[in-house]
Amino acid sequence: MFPNKTILFSLRRSKNEQGRETPVPKQPNFLLFITDQLRADHLGCYGNRVVRTPAIDAIARGGVAFDRFYVANPACMPNRAAMVTGRMPSANGVRCNGIPLSLTANTFIDLMRLQGWRTAAVGKIHLQTMTAWPPVQRPDYGDRRSPPAGHGDADRIDRRHPDYMQEAKARWETDPEHDLKLPFYGFEHVDLTAMHADDVHGHYGRWLAARHPDPKSLIGRANSLPFKGISDFQAWRTRVPEELYSTSYIAERTEAFLRGHAAGGEGRPFLLQCSFNDPHHPFTPPGKYFDMYDPADIELPASFTSKDNEVPPPVRLLRRLRDEGRNDRDGWTIKAVAENDVRQAIALTYGSITMIDDAIARILRVLEETGQADDTVVIFTSDHGDFMGDHQLILKGPLHYDGLVRVPFLWNDPQARERGGERSATLGSTIDIASTILSRAGLAPYHDMQGIDLAAASGPEATGAREALLIEEDNQRAFLGFDQTVRLRTLVTDRWRFSLYRGVAWGELYNLRDDPAERHNLWDDPAARSVRDELTARLLHTVLHLQPQSPLPVGQA
Numbered sequence: 001m002f003p004n005k006t007i008l009f010s011l012r013r014s015k016n017e018q019g020r021e022t023p024v025p026k027q028p029n030f031l032l033f034i035t036d037q038l039r040a041d042h043l044g045c046y047g048n049r050v051v052r053t054p055a056i057d058a059i060a061r062g063g064v065a066f067d068r069f070y071v072a073n074p075a076c077m078p079n080r081a082a083m084v085t086g087r088m089p090s091a092n093g094v095r096c097n098g099i100p101l102s103l104t105a106n107t108f109i110d111l112m113r114l115q116g117w118r119t120a121a122v123g124k125i126h127l128q129t130m131t132a133w134p135p136v137q138r139p140d141y142g143d144r145r146s147p148p149a150g151h152g153d154a155d156r157i158d159r160r161h162p163d164y165m166q167e168a169k170a171r172w173e174t175d176p177e178h179d180l181k182l183p184f185y186g187f188e189h190v191d192l193t194a195m196h197a198d199d200v201h202g203h204y205g206r207w208l209a210a211r212h213p214d215p216k217s218l219i220g221r222a223n224s225l226p227f228k229g230i231s232d233f234q235a236w237r238t239r240v241p242e243e244l245y246s247t248s249y250i251a252e253r254t255e256a257f258l259r260g261h262a263a264g265g266e267g268r269p270f271l272l273q274c275s276f277n278d279p280h281h282p283f284t285p286p287g288k289y290f291d292m293y294d295p296a297d298i299e300l301p302a303s304f305t306s307k308d309n310e311v312p313p314p315v316r317l318l319r320r321l322r323d324e325g326r327n328d329r330d331g332w333t334i335k336a337v338a339e340n341d342v343r344q345a346i347a348l349t350y351g352s353i354t355m356i357d358d359a360i361a362r363i364l365r366v367l368e369e370t371g372q373a374d375d376t377v378v379i380f381t382s383d384h385g386d387f388m389g390d391h392q393l394i395l396k397g398p399l400h401y402d403g404l405v406r407v408p409f410l411w412n413d414p415q416a417r418e419r420g421g422e423r424s425a426t427l428g429s430t431i432d433i434a435s436t437i438l439s440r441a442g443l444a445p446y447h448d449m450q451g452i453d454l455a456a457a458s459g460p461e462a463t464g465a466r467e468a469l470l471i472e473e474d475n476q477r478a479f480l481g482f483d484q485t486v487r488l489r490t491l492v493t494d495r496w497r498f499s500l501y502r503g504v505a506w507g508e509l510y511n512l513r514d515d516p517a518e519r520h521n522l523w524d525d526p527a528a529r530s531v532r533d534e535l536t537a538r539l540l541h542t543v544l545h546l547q548p549q550s551p552l553p554v555g556q557a
Contacts, residue, residue, distance in 0.1 A: 026269070027116065028375055028414075028441065029372060029376040030271045030437055031378050032274065033274050033275075033276075033360060033380045034383065035278070035279065035353075035382040035383070036124065036277060036278060036382065036383045036384075037280045037349075037382070037386040037396070038279055038408065039382075039404070039407065042350070045059075045060035045061070045408075045410070046067075050293065050297060050298065051293070051350040052354050054357065055357045055358070055361035056357050059378055060421070061420060061421050062417070062421075063378070065410050065422070066411070066424045066426060066454065068425055069406065069407055069408065069428040070406055070427070070428070070430075070469055071383075071385075071406075071430050071471060072088055072089060072429055072430040073384075073473055074405050074471070075096060076097060076383050076384070077098070077100075077126055078094045078095060078097070078472075079383055080125070080126050080383065083431075083433050083434065084101070084186070084434065085101070085105055085107055086431050086432075086450060086451045087448065087450050087548075088450055088472060088546050089472050090548070091450065091546065091550070094127075095472075096474050097476070098129055098476060100159050100164040101128070103163060107186045108186075108445075109186030109187060109273075111445075112437075112438070113183060115443055116268055117269050117271045118189070118271070119271045120187060120271070120272045121184075121191070121192075121273040121275065122250055122254045122257060122273070123192075123253075123274055123277065124193055125187070125192060126167065126194070129164075129165065129168060130195055130201075131169060131195075163181065166184070167192065167194050172202055189257070190203070191249075191250075191257075192204070193246045194277075196277050197278075197280065197281070197284040198220070198284045218238070218239040218244075219238070219239075221282075224236035224239060225237040230295050230343060230344050231295075231340045233329060234329070235283040235345070236282065236284055238286050238290075242286045242287035245286040247276055247278060247352075247359050250274060250275075250277075250359065251360075251362050251363055254366075255366045257270075257272060258272070258363070258367055258370055259366060262370035262371065278352040278356060279349045279352040279356075281345070281386075285351035286355075289351035289354060289355045290348065292350070292354060293346075293347040293351055295344050295347040296343070298346045298350075300339065301517070302516075303518060304389050304390070304392055310519045310520065312508060313506065314399060314480035314481055314482075318334065318480070322338070334396060334399065335394060336392045336393055336394075337392065342388065346388055346389065349386070349388070364378070374414055377437075378412040379412070381407060383407075384404060384405070385406065385407055386403065386404065387401060390518075397475075397480070398475045398480065398488055400488070400490040400499050402497075402518060405490070409454075413455070419459060422458075424458035427466050428454050428457075429470075431449075435451035436451070436452075448549045448550035452464050452466060467494075468538055468542055469492050470490070473490075474487050482502075483503065484503055488500060488501045489539060489543065491535055491538060492512075495511060496509065496511060496535060497510045498535040498536075500539060508523060509523045509528060509531065509532055
């Protein structure tokens with residue numbers, strides 16, 4: 001399989017000043033794999049002893065695995081917007097789910113498209129909203145007159161315009177002619193899958209309808225097959241067969257793009273994003289993947305047994321809601337759950353991950369069979385993690401425990417095969433992906449890209465590595481005991497995780513070297529007061545450093 005093979009970087013010939021031919025590297029292709037709610041320690045190459053991920057592990061063995069790679073924001077839309085723009089959510093405007101990325105935003109994908117790369121996306125994109133959930137309500141200003149239509153926000157972009165609802169489920173299901181306007185944020189070819197579990201729409205929905213006479217009869221808990229498990233927490237055995245599940249569609253369409261490019265790519269390199277909708281709740285891996293892993297074999301996270309006096313107030317509140325039977329078990333937000341819920345959810349998540357791994361193995365075989373592996377940089381990462389039992393929590397929410405904010409990042413470059421199997425402790429962020437790809441492509445960034453080149457910042461001759469990184473979160477909800485929408489900023493260094501919340505006196509401070517399970521909050525520890533003060537100042541300096549510097553001035557008074 002591709003990553004196990006010793007690969008020689010393809011060369012073409014050009015003439016030097018003396019007229020002699022010299023080898024010149026071809027412009028590289030890029031194959032970017034993205035999964036959804038996948039934490040770093042749910043892969044074999046990151047130390048997991050249960051889940052089977054041989055294809056992904058092989059990418060790591062042939063490349064560099066980053067052990068300290070973090071999301072810019074632990075939610076889908078803001079983190080994906082950070083990925084394609086190379087800018088923090090506070091800079092690109094996508095602070096939380098539900099805010100589409102401006103169609104005027106520059107993306108590294110568009111930059112590459114305009115400079116010769118074929119740009120394609122297969123699977124999930126999620127730069128626009130996918131559901132019709134109601135918008136956040138404005139405050140009640142009593143009898144004061146509301147602003148005129150179109151003037152109620154600081155930015156007058158109409159994000160309810162149809163151009164900002166191109167990924168919405170309702171449009172795909174009610175309008176058979178609906179499609180994306182290309183290029184879509186720089187992607188000139190798209191095979192779209194949107195939403196999660198067994199209820200996915202977009203181009204996939206039409207593909208499924210062409211292969212089954214009644215696809216709706218396959219989807220959802222109401223149509224599910226009999227299931228005897230230890231928990232039914234957001235889990236059912238789907239009737240969608242393996243070959244018709246969204247993961248299989250993504251693999252098929254990615255293979256088709258690679259074969260088509262090999263046959264008629266006209267000498268252009270490609271940038272191909274292959275993005276899976278799994279793993280994600282609800283937990284519905286199809287066929288053999290559903291019971292591939294036994295919940296009895298699942299190890300609980302080390303912090304599952306943490307005591308109430310070891311966790312911040314929101315976690316204590318969530319545990320109390322669970323114990324009093326007031327948990328919204330069907331909701332999509334963070335919640336505390338029981339041990340059997342966690343074991344079942346992890347087992348089913350492992351099934352989804354192994355199905356993705358099998359799909360990646362298929363894709364890499366096609367990459368090799370079509371003769372394109374020698375020229376292709378393969379990258380693997382994920383949207384964000386999932387608590388998956390950390391401190392008895394599950395899903396995601398505004399608490400920056402390691403399982404949620406640290407994700408895998410693998411960089412497998414055929415031109416740097418001597419680094420195969422290397423582990424990097426360089427602090428990496430989602431905003432670095434754009435800068436790293438552009439640098440490898442030989443392209444300069446546009447103004448106010450905020451990431452670093454991770455390939456240059458790691459290894460024996462590293463330059464430009466950061467000492468700390470920032471994670472932002474601006475939640476839409478006032479919940480978890482907060483009296484206003486939850487806003488927090490987290491600073492991560494080689495040793496510390498420091499989290500500051502808006503409007504409360506408490507915070508979080510963990511020594512990640514001595515306390516990797518984040519059980520001992522040192523915020524109020526007198527012995528750690530100097531560290532807390534130092535990190536407060538460093539957080540402020542990091543925020544200042546990342547303040548937007550775009551747009552460029554156009555003149556001087």
